[in-house]
Each structure stands twice: as structure tokens, then as C-alpha cells.
Amino acid sequence: MSDKPTPLSGFPELLPEHRAVERAVIASLSRTFELHGFANIETRAVEPLERLSKGGEVDKEIYVLRRLQAEDSAGDSGLALHFDLTVPFARYVLEHAGKLEFPFRRFQIQPAWRGERPQEGRYRQFTQADIDIVGRDTLGFHHDVEVVRVMAEALAALPLPGLSIQVNNRKLIQGFYRGLGIPDVTAAIRQIDKLDKQEPDAVVALLVSEARASEEQARRCVEMATLRTDDTAHLRAYVEGLGVEDDLLATGLDELAAVVDGCAGVAGERVRVEANLRIARGLDYYTGTVLEIFLDGYERLKSIGGGGRYDALASDGRTTYPGVGVSFGVSRTVVPLLADGALAAGRKVPSLVLVALADEESRPASDAVARALRARGIATEVAASPQRFGKQIRYAERRDIPYVWFPGADGGDHQVKDIRSGDQSAANPHRWTPAEETQK
Amino acid sequence: MSDKPTPLSGFPELLPEHRAVERAVIASLSRTFELHGFANIETRAVEPLERLSKGGEVDKEIYVLRRLQAEDSAGDSGLALHFDLTVPFARYVLEHAGKLEFPFRRFQIQPAWRGERPQEGRYRQFTQADIDIVGRDTLGFHHDVEVVRVMAEALAALPLPGLSIQVNNRKLIQGFYRGLGIPDVTAAIRQIDKLDKQEPDAVVALLVSEARASEEQARRCVEMATLRTDDTAHLRAYVEGLGVEDDLLATGLDELAAVVDGCAGVAGERVRVEANLRIARGLDYYTGTVLEIFLDGYERLKSIGGGGRYDALASDGRTTYPGVGVSFGVSRTVVPLLADGALAAGRKVPSLVLVALADEESRPASDAVARALRARGIATEVAASPQRFGKQIRYAERRDIPYVWFPGADGGDHQVKDIRSGDQSAANPHRWTPAEETQK
Numbered sequence: 104m105s106d107k108p109t110p111l112s113g114f115p116e117l118l119p120e121h122r123a124v125e126r127a128v129i130a131s132l133s134r135t136f137e138l139h140g141f142a143n144i145e146t147r148a149v150e151p152l153e154r155l156s157k158g159g160e161v162d163k164e165i166y167v168l169r170r171l172q173a174e175d176s177a178g179d180s181g182l183a184l185h186f187d188l189t190v191p192f193a194r195y196v197l198e199h200a201g202k203l204e205f206p207f208r209r210f211q212i213q214p215a216w217r218g219e220r221p222q223e224g225r226y227r228q229f230t231q232a233d234i235d236i237v238g239r240d241t242l243g244f245h246h247d248v249e250v251v252r253v254m255a256e257a258l259a260a261l262p263l264p265g266l267s268i269q270v271n272n273r274k275l276i277q278g279f280y281r282g283l284g285i286p287d288v289t290a291a292i293r294q295i296d297k298l299d300k301q302e303p304d305a306v307v308a309l310l311v312s313e314a315r316a317s318e319e320q321a322r323r324c325v326e327m328a329t330l331r332t333d334d335t336a337h338l339r340a341y342v343e344g345l346g347v348e349d350d351l352l353a354t355g356l357d358e359l360a361a362v363v364d365g366c367a368g369v370a371g372e373r374v375r376v377e378a379n380l381r382i383a384r385g386l387d388y389y390t391g392t393v394l395e396i397f398l399d400g401y402e403r404l405k406s407i408g409g410g411g412r413y414d415a416l417a418s419d420g421r422t423t424y425p426g427v428g429v430s431f432g433v434s435r436t437v438v439p440l441l442a443d444g445a446l447a448a449g450r451k452v453p454s455l456v457l458v459a460l461a462d463e464e465s466r467p468a469s470d471a472v473a474r475a476l477r478a479r480g481i482a483t484e485v486a487a488s489p490q491r492f493g494k495q496i497r498y499a500e501r502r503d504i505p506y507v508w509f510p511g512a513d514g515g516d517h518q519v520k521d522i523r524s525g526d527q528s529a530a531n532p533h534r535w536t537p538a539e540e541t542q543k
Numbered sequence: 544m545s546d547k548p549t550p551l552s553g554f555p556e557l558l559p560e561h562r563a564v565e566r567a568v569i570a571s572l573s574r575t576f577e578l579h580g581f582a583n584i585e586t587r588a589v590e591p592l593e594r595l596s597k598g599g600e601v602d603k604e605i606y607v608l609r610r611l612q613a614e615d616s617a618g619d620s621g622l623a624l625h626f627d628l629t630v631p632f633a634r635y636v637l638e639h640a641g642k643l644e645f646p647f648r649r650f651q652i653q654p655a656w657r658g659e660r661p662q663e664g665r666y667r668q669f670t671q672a673d674i675d676i677v678g679r680d681t682l683g684f685h686h687d688v689e690v691v692r693v694m695a696e697a698l699a700a701l702p703l704p705g706l707s708i709q710v711n712n713r714k715l716i717q718g719f720y721r722g723l724g725i726p727d728v729t730a731a732i733r734q735i736d737k738l739d740k741q742e743p744d745a746v747v748a749l750l751v752s753e754a755r756a757s758e759e760q761a762r763r764c765v766e767m768a769t770l771r772t773d774d775t776a777h778l779r780a781y782v783e784g785l786g787v788e789d790d791l792l793a794t795g796l797d798e799l800a801a802v803v804d805g806c807a808g809v810a811g812e813r814v815r816v817e818a819n820l821r822i823a824r825g826l827d828y829y830t831g832t833v834l835e836i837f838l839d840g841y842e843r844l845k846s847i848g849g850g851g852r853y854d855a856l857a858s859d860g861r862t863t864y865p866g867v868g869v870s871f872g873v874s875r876t877v878v879p880l881l882a883d884g885a886l887a888a889g890r891k892v893p894s895l896v897l898v899a900l901a902d903e904e905s906r907p908a909s910d911a912v913a914r915a916l917r918a919r920g921i922a923t924e925v926a927a928s929p930q931r932f933g934k935q936i937r938y939a940e941r942r943d944i945p946y947v948w949f950p951g952a953d954g955g956d957h958q959v960k961d962i963r964s965g966d967q968s969a970a971n972p973h974r975w976t977p978a979e980e981t982q983k
Contacts, residue, residue: 140924
């Protein structure tokens, strides 16, 4: 290969020092999910196309696989890359239901692919971290509280700016619209979801034209959608003050208040869980809790995650599997924050120690030092070539390796130098330990 | 989705208790690689098709991406899924060379895709773990020893049966063939590589017909290829005893002996590094060390890994990047060994404790116990519903959760039960710690 490659738009790739940050994020998320009893699974990258295209809305963004030089003329494999982790998970649950224990808690951290036009935070390949709890036939409401709480804790453990998990409830919206007498509730939900991009007056007009609402009904829908609070007493007073009576509305309000109250204080100051009555999530399958996640100061990225309750995540005709889950956009968050320095780069290599090399003949002695350090869990590499020691120290500096080790010649003392402070002292490879702050 | 999905041939998926084993394997490999200073990178799943199809040999196995309902009639994106991690890594090195430090040590653990016919150990999607060291312009031979040693250590840390890393050297083969006077050395290497599948006499015939060797030359090539030993004194005596003089042969013999001697004893009894003069690896780009990895008792899987030295992993026309690396087939090894029980399944969930639930009203009390345990790193879940305690214990049993916690009612003592032994005792959620063998 003799040509210089150029980056592919929409397929971000990280340098080692940035990938180290992404890996630490993934490891931290995994740790929190496992602390809460979520098991990891990995699904294959492909699904039969007909399974992916059932939703309808994302058809244009699907990458279909074709075998190069396949025997049949079309070459289509009938397979396509998944565009999220929910469709493959629903299929996994159906396929393996007989071997899973329900309620089934799982987390999944994998790439997904969409052929859409790339922009900041929106990529053609992107890694997501999803948690879901799935029941067989039934799934208690308390799991809605649980998944939001777990994701709030997981995000609070990351080195991110503040963020908010903004929660709403489809029953509340549907009950309110029904109580108001809106003719086409589903169309209304689709329109209200546009309040993040359009002016209130424009959404009122859409509600009138698309959901056959009266101007008055439309104004009250938009009015309701303006509330955002983490005070559930205020939430109840506000919604009840709107003067619409409906059983579904009352249930949705109780559920929404339970999620917000159930998450109060679990994740510290930086991660806020609040009610936002504007959140609707246009897709049809949500049936109760809905939520989106926004990063403070990065509103331009839109939501960096979302989720909710679906009473029929999957069904094989006889059994229905209700689920509730939250998805966090790892690439969508990490890549832009690394790019603008809001996330600090990690070290370029995992090594804590570079063992210097006096000459090629003493490589076995330097190797032995490295072996002794590694045996105690200290990541170590040996200099590639016996350059002058000043050059070897610069070699370590360029890689962010904090210590350089000079093996003692002819049984003499070993020396170890902290190249950040310049301190150098005698050390024994079987006992020396790096200062705490450099260990991870 | 109301239909019951069927598995896709060649796309193995693991149940949670099996995925736990695969994850532990990946974590262990990563730990060893990092101890040796290898930095992790992840490349995108796709490459421009023309970059993947340069090699020529694997054209038929490539999955090309087409955007469903793209505007242009063909819809081809010009992109295809990578079929290994070497081609993307070579491209990554070229693309980011200005921002990398050389020699650059990296490890990469990702899936790759091939459209080939599935069979045991050969999948259409499979995860590989690769380590490589890449230099700019030059790369010392000692790195050949290093990568083999690191992979030997990494494999020795896995719960696998015994295995052998079988090493040879292209210079030794080429030098021997040249010294013998074989007209087409490259063709001869391709034929000798077939000794794993064909009888010696058939390979002799192929060497005569394809590499224009004489019958006598062909027999000596096959004779050389029969040696397999970890005794480098024997190796030297055997090769020198074949009576062929050639500088390249002498260099190759020195290098091969250095790799085998350099790995002696580093990885214990279970991982053997030995010379096998039959190993050739048909692909053209190897220029020195070549190796394949075989699992004892699983010869039917063929090699579970391989690698070697390539003096031009990548080149941008001005600069050449030599490399040496080893690839280990994670899926190829883990999936068959899990299937036949040679690798024991892990636990179905990460939880060590199930907190029982007396009634729905006491969920906050059970949640508080779970929070206290998690705060000390103990993975915990709360029972999904307040069934009879006998049912809750069976719920834990079915998930392989070893402990069930009974919160004390009205300030009374908490009790924790080890459901494997049946032992039950009073415990404080802020101090209790599970027995050591259940912690990981």
C-alpha cells in the first residue's frame, strides 16, 4: 500500500491517548452496570434486512451487505448492519428466551451503523451503551425507576460536565391529549416532539394541521410541554392546574413523579433527573416512561442518550416481552468532548516504566528488570535501542512514560528516575512501587 | 416483531454465562498486552473496498456495504467490512503516522467479517486479538522475540488446554530453496504450506509441477519441513546436516533459534514455543519470522492464530513501516471450547447478592441494603417481586447468585444466606464481605 489514506467522514477514529479515555469510559460504565446485576451480551453486527426495516422510519440509513463476487447476480446477502442495539436485543431475547431468566437485565456496549449525513456528534459508525430490563408477560413499574437510577449513577461516575436526564411519560401525554379531546393523539405526540427544533407557534400550527386539534387545544398542549422541574410537588400542582381529567393522565403523572423522586440525590449534583413535559420521543413503541439525556453546554449535540418503557419490546405471537431501558451515546459524547479538550487525553502508552538499555548485549538484563516489575503488575517496556540515555529519556517523555529505570551494571545498584520531577534514587526491581497517582 | 427468529449460520452469539467467559478472556489478554506497554486502538469496521481488495487472495470473502434506497442506482458506498485487523492497522499507521511514536506497540481486539462458508471455528463474524510492533524505516529483530513472548505469556494466562506456538523463518526457507537451486522459490513456499492438508508425496509432485523443482530437490524440501523441535542445538545440527550453504539460510536459522531460545520457559508448561520447519504461511508479505498457533486436542480447528514479520507492513511511497505481530482467534478458540465444555460457563449474572423483598412497601429498605453493598463494590440486585422467600431463593439459584440477603424488619438483625452451603448468619450491610472465592 503506497498511497496516503484520508479519513472517512462519519467514521471517527481515535489516537491511542484518546482511545484510552474511551476505554476508561466503557470500563466505568460496565463496572456500574455490573454492580447493579446487569449481565453483558454482545450481538452480531448484522440482522436480516426485513427485521431492521420493519420500523419503517430509518430505511434510508441502513447499510446492506453484499458479498463481493457472489455467485448470484445481485449478491445481496439479505443481511444489513444494525442501526441501534434495541432491535438486535429484541431479536436476541426472542431467539434465546428459553435459556434466559426473566426479568433479564443486560448491558451491551457495541458499535452501530447508519448511512446518514455525518455531523458533529452524529456518525456513521458509533458506539452505544445500552441497559435494558425485560420481563416475560409482565415487568413491574419499579424497573422504570431502576434503569434511570442505574444510568444516572453510571454517568455520574464519568468525567463529564453536568448533565440532565429529562423524563416524561407517554401515559401522561396521551391521557392529557385524550382528556382534552384531541382527535389524533399519535400525530399530536409526533408534532409536540418538534418543540426542540421549532418555535411554539409553529408547533401549534402543526398540531392543528396534522393532529386536527383546535387552536385552543393546540395552545394547551404546548403550554403543558413547557414545564421542566425536579420538584414533583410543583409538577403535580402544575399538571392538575391545567384542569384536564383523565385516568391515564393520573397514572402517567404518578409514574413520572415516582421516577423523579426515586432518582433524587442518587447521582450527586452533576447528574440531575428532572421532569420535562416536552419530551415525547417520536417513535411509536414507547408506552410509559420516556427520557432524553442532555449534556450541559453541549446543547448543540441534541440528546446524548434516551430511552423509556415499551410494553412489547418483543413478541413471538404467544409471549410478549415488555422492557424498559436507557441508551447512552458513547461516541456521540466522547468524540466531541475529546476534540474540544473537555475530556483530557490519557497517556499514549500504558507503560509506567521504560527500562533503559546500555548496549544490545545487556538486553537480557533489562528484560529481567522488566519481567520483575511486570510480575508485580507494573506495566513496563524496554528501550527499543541502546541510544544515549538522554535520548532514551526523551523517548519516555514523548510517550508519557513517567519513570525510566537504569539497571545496575555488574551487580551495582539499580536507579529509577521520575522524569517529571527529575528525582532519581536507588531501587530494587522486586520491591519498588511507583507513586500512587500514576497507578490506575 | 411477532416471529421467532432462527440463528444465522456463521454468526455465533453467546448466552450471558458464555459471554462472561469471552469477556474474561479479552480482559486477561488486554491486561497482559498492557503490562508489556501495548496501547489499545480500535479501527472503524469499514475500509474503502480498493484497499481491502489489493491483496487479491480474499476477494470473494468481502462484504461490501450498500446504502438501502441510496440516491444513485447502484447504491454502493465504496466501503466494505474489514476481513482482518492487519489491513486496517496498516492504514491507521499511514493515516496517523505523524501523531504516533515509533516503534509503535498496539493491541486491537475487534470483530472482523468474511463471507466464507461457515464451519466449526470459522465464522462470518469473529473476534480477533492482535498485537503488532511497527517501526519507521527500521525495526530491530529483538521485537520478533518480544511479540512471540508477549503472546505466549498472554495465552498462558488463559484457562486453555496446552498449546504450541510453532515458529519458522522465511529467510531460512528461501535461503534453503535458493541454495538448493529451486527455480521458483515463491511458488515452492506456497506448495510446502500444503503439508498440513496433503501427503508428502503429493506435495513433492506439486513442487515439481508448480515450482519447477527436480524430484530430488522436492524431496529435500519436504525432508527439511518435517523437523519440529524446541531444542535449538538439534535444530541447528539438523539444518546444517542437510548440507545446503546459503547466507540467507544462515541468517534465518539464527533468527529462528533466537525466537525459540528467547521464549524458553517464559510461559510455563502449557504454552510451548517450538521450531516447526513446515510452517510457511502462504501469504506473500512475510519476510522473516512466521508462526502459527495450535491448540492441543483441537487440531481439527487448524491454527487458532498466527503472524510474523513483514518488512513493509505499510508504505506511503517515502517512508516504509516494517512490522511484526501475532494474531489470536478469540472466537475461533472460545466458541468451540465453550460448546464442548472445555471452557466452563461463567455465572449468568454478575450479582453476588440478591436482596430479598418482604413486600412491595419495603422496597426502599431492600434498595438501601443494595446501595450499601454496592458502595463497597459488591454487585447486588433486589428481588423483582415480593414472592415467598423460598421462591426468591430459587430465583437466585437459577441465576447463580450465591447469597440471598434478608433485611431486618423494624430495625432487627439482617441475615445473609449462602445458598450453596445453606449457612445463614447475621450481617451488617456496611461491613459484610462475601467469602473470597466468589469475588472476582
